[in-house]
Amino acid sequence: MEPIGVLHPGAMGAAVGGELVAAGHAVYWVTADRGANTYRRSQAAGLRPLATLDELASTCAVILSICPPAAASSVASAVAATGFDGIFVDANAIAPSRAREIATILPTVDGGIVGPPPGGPGRTILYLSGTGAGDLTALFTGTRVETRVLDGEVGKASALKLAFAAYNKISCALAAQSYALAASYGVQNDLETLAGSTLPGTPLDGPSALSGVAERAWRWAPEMQEIATAAAESGLDPGIAEAAAALFARWDVFKDDSNVPLERLLDELR
Template sequence: MGHRDVGILHPGDMGRGWRRRPWREAPRCGGCPAGGRSAASRRRAAGAGLLAAADLRELTERCEVVLSVCPPAAALDVAREVARAGFRGVYVDANAVSPQRMARIAEVLAAGGATVVDGGITGPPPREAGTTRLYLSGDAPAVARVAGLFTGSALAPFPLDGPIGRASALKLAFASYNKITYALAAQACALADGHGVLDELLDLAAGALPHTPLAATERLAGAGGKAWRWEPEMGEIARAFAQVGLPTGFAEAAAETFRRWEAHKDDTAMTGARLIADLCTAERHEGSGTP
């Protein structure tokens, strides 16, 4: 190809970390198309220094590599849109999807001539080195091409040997522990609060489990604004559990917890105490039959 631009669909919260341009080689980057996205998404893309494309076809024609960074529930639809636009470059699905869904995404893109790389991002938006990793698996030359874009950047590439699905499996295995821990801690706090022993629980946890979300309610606060994304991710984790014969109940219960916080979408001022109170209120309503 005669062009080397990199496109991102759709930056969202993770895209805020791209303002320092974490890749080394790409001279420009196409953000999400101008149409069909919310004003907030367009502001985030502009604030991250991404060049907006007029539409998806312009972005796919301009870019050799396209990264999909979107809520997991939208990942397959985004892949279909890119395939319909005629993209034939390297497509990196970096979403929190199950290996099973990742295989379906690969089928959709490969049918149109694109080369697909399975990606899994762990950590916060990439603002400084050593905090965020991008695991990659699939076609070896394409994996090496993508890894080369990020080598030495704030988003550290970790190529994995083996087929598509390995990066997604690793991402979800880590997320199953990391994110379900927040749901479990919130439930424990809500249980204690409901019985009038929340202060005593926090004192106990501060001594026995000082580095966990259970030890201080402020550590739960960030989960509120992300719950709308974490809830469908739990569905992907449940699907991955089922694929290898594991019980799905952990992920399903966590999904229900996060669903109760969806109204706090992108709220950076949320407090852990408010999240715990929301769980307690919902539980009382369910117990009394109140709608």
């Protein structure tokens, strides 16, 4: 089994790492500059600690980068500085152009994760593109991470991830804005009733789900900026993604807090 490194195991990274551990792989992470929550997640997932990135690079044949979008380039640069000569998988929500930039500093397989952390409700799909993408699918045999290889170069998987997130997450921003607007005029309950009867199963149906969005908004705001970049580079107006980024940024204060009352979430948007 291949030794695999995960940088840096947040909720998604730890869950993906745990799946690889369950499949029989030795999975490592770097403890330097990581907090207590990361340590607990990694320990619970069965990941093995190493003190430095140099140790990880010399131990592992594959390194998965699963981190907030803003950190993707710095993580890749740090890995490149170690002289790592294995397979680097950038599985972050970044613009295709940034994925291609990363591929210029070390051999990279482009990845895009769609869905929740494995083990939760819904499917977790890892899209892969670029040279060597097909070689990675065997690593996930027996896990709850489904891999799909896309034809083409680095950037394809990132593009698909962002295109999906543009609809999936901006629709949540629209629902939040709609409920804040309705609350301002005293028709919030009426909007919820209307949405339940005409748009069941959408983000507008059931505003209580917005608490789950708010706790992840600190990651979603920079992801919206990546979508805006990708849109602009393809000749599309980036405005809708930039507006969603601004909305999610207002919820930064609720990082990892799923118990914020809806009224407070809506107040933060005014």
